[in-house]
Amino acid sequence: MNESPAGEREARHRRLREAMAAHSLDGLFLYAAGWRREYVRYVTGARLGASFALVFLPLSGDPVALVASEEDRRAVEETGWVTDVRPLRPLRLDLPRGLRRVGVAHLELMPEAILAQIEEALPGVELTSATSLVDAVQRVKSPWELEQVRRAARVCEAGWEAFVRALAPGVPEYAVVAAVEHELKRLGAEDNFMLIASGGREVMGMTPPGERRLQVGDLVRTELTPQVNGYWCQICRTAVLGEPDPAQRRSSELFLEALEAGLAAVRAGVTADEVARAENDVFRRHGYGEYCTSRYTRVRGHGHGLHPDETPSIVEGDRTVLEEGSVVIVHPNTYTPLAGYHVLGDPVVVTAGGFEPLLATERKLFQVAP
Amino acid sequence: MKRGLVVLEEWAPAELRTRIETLQGRLAEQGVEAAAIYGDVHRSGDITYLTNLCIYWNEGLLLVPARGEPTFVTRLSARVHPWMRATSIVTDLRSGPDLAGLVRERLGDPGPGSLGIVERSWWPAPLLRSLAAALPGWQLRDLGPLVRSARLRPSPRELGLLRESATIAGRAWRVGAVPGLGVTERAARVERAARERGVEDVLVRASDSWLEVTTEYRGYWAAVAGGLGARPDPAPLAAAEARLRPGVSRRDLERDGVSLLHHVDLETAGDHRPDEDRDAPLEEGVVVALSAGRPGERVTHTYLVTAGGPERLTETGEGA
Known part of the structure; x- marks a missing residue:
């Protein structure tokens, strides 16, 4: 269901068209692969389920949606954001004449079977990737979008509480995930991206769950990321089963300091690099700088929205400027020899003077009595 | 996911x-x-x-x-x-x-x-x-x-995993098909029931009156769907089930709103299956899902195709 206010569709299409004009594009294809539907959802407002979908947005005139299933046709028609809905197979485009340069968002994922038909339908037209163009448009959220992210944040908090309730000696990792999934779905989540890791200092990263059963003394880490009404929001926290040992306490203090340093750097106008550097400087100051490298960690945060891992990546070297109204999670997650992999992260809305925190969950090492 | x-x-x-x-x-x-x-x-x-x-x-x-x-x-x-x-x-x-x-x-x-x-x-x-x-x-x-x-044709070991996937799907369906539940509570119960049994993935679609559960267990997919409450299987599904034998093709079976998916195509609901799949005769020993009805109402079961007729692998008890 799409409950967006009047004007949301027009605002999105207008922003995309402004970006198209700025990049000399006469038209824009937005492609949805089964695991990357965010661009098509942005322009249609519809929750789709098939493995492929495509929207053509001309610089002026009505957009066309091409869908692969009856369910997806209904979903697009229900929102009414795009009224010309056609089957994807066979592809009948009937595009406006005179197109010279057309962008393709998610060109990198478009199957040969679809791209070949587009190229055949557009002889002589230059096709170019518009993935980063659409990413940039989607980074800044409308007030309605931010409301959806806040809703997802409430579900995040509840998911973490369910995670903590499920922790007990002898419980296998996958049962913890089952308990969290129950709570997230009960609260209306469409989907969830979740990783987990339990154990001690030997834990080097996060993965899907295994059969390992929790033991007293374990750190149990998770990043869980429910999707509510299209919008994803992530929480990263770590719990200890029993009393934390001194190294676990020290690890918790280190990650809290790094998270708070990263958050203190967040405000509109700073770069992703500056936020990452603020986090990493804490590790460097304490002698753990080597654990901020790609050998031990991926990113120090990232964007959120209709995709759980939007741009920018919060990493040193990424000069993307954070804009007011964008949403990022700051998470200095990494391995250190103190207590193994540790996660702690909070999503925030970027504001002119700093940030709006999205979670009320305490930033601490949670303790669970065995 | x-x-x-x-x-x-x-x-x-x-x-x-x-x-x-x-x-x-x-x-x-x-x-x-x-x-x-x-x-x-x-x-x-x-x-x-x-x-x-x-x-x-x-x-x-x-x-x-x-x-x-x-x-x-x-x-x-x-x-x-x-x-x-x-x-x-x-x-x-x-x-x-x-x-x-x-x-x-x-x-x-x-x-x-x-x-x-x-x-x-x-x-x-x-x-x-x-x-x-x-x-x-x-x-x-x-x-x-x-x-x-x-x-397409599972080994004995694979068939065991398909049976387990179908058993989990059926059980999870029954857990979620309790009358009077809200849609989100229905989906939540299915998720928990399936994941506690060790599925890698479960896809749930639910409404006030209908439930579909698709499970992946050790890489093997099974599907079950149906309306809530004691309703008989729709006649087209029963007719297709009666025709489900080695040698028939999708084209033979897909009429009156019936559709067939090999177990290997459940992952993406058949979006990637080759065109020639429509006319290929089913072999003995394949596992398929048969569905009948419109989206949001359809009845689905997973079957092993044998020379003696189909063996239904998903059980929903009263209801679907």
Whole structure:
């Protein structure tokens, strides 16, 4: 269901068209692969389920949606954001004449079977990737979008509480995930991206769950990321089963300091690099700088929205400027020899003077009595 | 999304190696140096079938040389390699943003040859183009649904996993089909019931009056759906079930709103199945899902096709 206010569709299409004009594009294809539907959802407002979908947005005139299933046709028609809905197979485009340069968002994922038909339908037209163009448009959220992210944040908090309730000696990792999934779905989540890791200092990263059963003394880490009404929001926290040992306490203090340093750097106008550097400087100051490298960690945060891992990546070297109204999670997650992999992260809305925190969950090492 | 239990069963490595060897035999017959199979978090059944790898996020491709060990190249970080080695039979794992470059590095410099591309139509076109650029002089030959074809008829071990997947789907359906539940509570109960039984993935669609559950257990998919309350199976489904025998084709069965999906196509609801699948006669021993009715109301069950008739693998009790 799409409950967006009047004007949301027009605002999105207008922003995309402004970006198209700025990049000399006469038209824009937005492609949805089964695991990357965010661009098509942005322009249609519809929750789709098939493995492929495509929207053509001309610089002026009505957009066309091409869908692969009856369910997806209904979903697009229900929102009414795009009224010309056609089957994807066979592809009948009937595009406006005179197109010279057309962008393709998610060109990198478009199957040969679809791209070949587009190229055949557009002889002589230059096709170019518009993935980063659409990413940039989607980074800044409308007030309605931010409301959806806040809703997802409430579900995040509840998911973490369910995670903590499920922790007990002898419980296998996958049962913890089952308990969290129950709570997230009960609260209306469409989907969830979740990783987990339990154990001690030997834990080097996060993965899907295994059969390992929790033991007293374990750190149990998770990043869980429910999707509510299209919008994803992530929480990263770590719990200890029993009393934390001194190294676990020290690890918790280190990650809290790094998270708070990263958050203190967040405000509109700073770069992703500056936020990452603020986090990493804490590790460097304490002698753990080597654990901020790609050998031990991926990113120090990232964007959120209709995709759980939007741009920018919060990493040193990424000069993307954070804009007011964008949403990022700051998470200095990494391995250190103190207590193994540790996660702690909070999503925030970027504001002119700093940030709006999205979670009320305490930033601490949670303790669970065995 | 794939966030349930991922394990490599004790018996699996021997059978998986046999599958790789069988594929390698086909590659030698076809005169290709290696086969490349693309997968992502949405669709990775062929790669899971050959290796037990779970692509829980992002994308990658499996390179199976006509002789030697397979290699998985992925955009996932190298930090997940230890977990992938622990849960699959692949030991050669390579990570980086340039998948084509990783393939070139793996193939070394044996001179121009022929690289088989499994289901070329569904590969991202830019990836194919970068492969062609990375392997000058090489022929990229479409092998079609070579792996899918091998998966259609399950081995006895696979049939056991399909039965378990169907049992879990049926049980989860019954847990969620309790009258009076709200839609979200219904979906929540299904998720918990299925994931506690160790599924890797479960897809749930629910309304006030209907429920569909599709489970993936150890890489094997089963589906069940139906209306809530005591309703008989719709006549078209019963009629199709009566005709479900070795030798019939989808075209024979798909009438009056009935649709058929092989178990290997449940992952993506048939979006990737080849056109020729419509006329291919069903073999004895295949596992399929039959559905009847309109979207949001349909009744679905999973069956083993035998010479004596279909064996229904999903049980819902009263209701569907």
